[in-house]
Amino acid sequence: MNTNITISTYNLFASWCLFTVLGILIGILVLNDTDEATEGEAEGSAIYTVTAYCPCEICCGKWSDGHFANGQEVSFPAIAAPSNIPFGTKIHVPGYGVAKVKDRGGAIKGNKLGVYFPTHEQAKQWGKQELKCEVLK
Ligand SMILES: [Zn+2]
Numbered sequence: 043m044n045t046n047i048t049i050s051t052y053n054l055f056a057s058w059c060l061f062t063v064l065g066i067l068i069g070i071l072v073l074n075d076t077d078e079a080t081e082g083e084a085e086g087s088a089i090y091t092v093t094a095y096c097p098c099e100i101c102c103g104k105w106s107d108g109h110f111a112n113g114q115e116v117s118f119p120a121i122a123a124p125s126n127i128p129f130g131t132k133i134h135v136p137g138y139g140v141a142k143v144k145d146r147g148g149a150i151k152g153n154k155l156g157v158y159f160p161t162h163e164q165a166k167q168w169g170k171q172e173l174k175c176e177v178l179k
Contacts, residue, residue, distance in 0.1 A: 122156030
């Protein structure tokens with residue numbers, strides 16, 4: 043009798059464990075699905091005023107020396123962000139893509155970002171846009 047009770051208790055416990063694990067797995071799957079379904083809604087996303095710029099003197103003035111503020115030679119793509127976002131942070135800018143923060147700017151403060159383009163024409167085409175950008179972890 044005692045043995046039978048022990049076995050059924052063990053079975054109950056085993057079932058409980060199985061369901062708990064399944065529950066966690068399902069929870070993870072559902073959460074992942076939710077993340078995909080609401081791309082851009084993730085933590086770290088906010089509305090930014092995104093201004094385009096190129097390495098020319100019109101855009102960069104005395105800073106048009108062919109280098110970003112992080113010391114690297116200018117290259118596409120790149121983002122200028124306020125100093126509270128460290129160099130190397132990846133940001134998703136809708137219409138521009140995912141790029142790393144490589145530059146700073148006097149006007150890039152608060153909820154402002156700059157997206158780098160190789161030519162002034164491309165920068166002008168982008169102009170200034172209010173976009174929901176996602177700072178990626
Ligand atoms: Zn320019």
